[in-house]
Amino acid sequence: MAHGEINHVEFPADDPERAKAFYGAVAGWEFGEMPEFPDYHLFRTAEGYGGAIGKRDVSTGHILRIYIEVNSMDDALAAAQRTGGTVKEPKQDIPGMGWFAVVIDPEGSEVGLFQSNRAG
Numbered sequence: 001m002a003h004g005e006i007n008h009v010e011f012p013a014d015d016p017e018r019a020k021a022f023y024g025a026v027a028g029w030e031f032g033e034m035p036e037f038p039d040y041h042l043f044r045t046a047e048g049y050g051g052a053i054g055k056r057d058v059s060t061g062h063i064l065r066i067y068i069e070v071n072s073m074d075d076a077l078a079a080a081q082r083t084g085g086t087v088k089e090p091k092q093d094i095p096g097m098g099w100f101a102v103v104i105d106p107e108g109s110e111v112g113l114f115q116s117n118r119a120g
Helices: 016-027 073-082
Strands: 006-013 032-034 037-046 049-055 065-069 086-094 098-104 110-116
Touching: 006 016, 006 110, 016 037, 016 049, 073 086, 073 098, 073 110
Parallel strands: 006 049, 065 110
Antiparallel strands: 006 065, 032 037, 037 049, 086 098, 098 110
């Protein structure tokens, strides 16, 4: 994945099973589990791209959230703050995958950031 690509999207759901049935039927997505993230149902749309359906305000936020690939989480967080954004969730480790953080842009939109720790 390249810097700036949207690589993940989270769909919050009051009823994740109902949402999985909907997106499975509409988009043909198949869902998997991550034991370290309960109530978080992953799907894949292409190599390196996908997202998850999660329980609203439990395993995901309250609103739909996209994640953007960044080369350096520290640089991206500094740039967000320098240009009027705020950090909602600081840099956090995703074991074996990389790091994520969440910022609020100057217009009030929530945006996730992801930095892979995989060579590539």
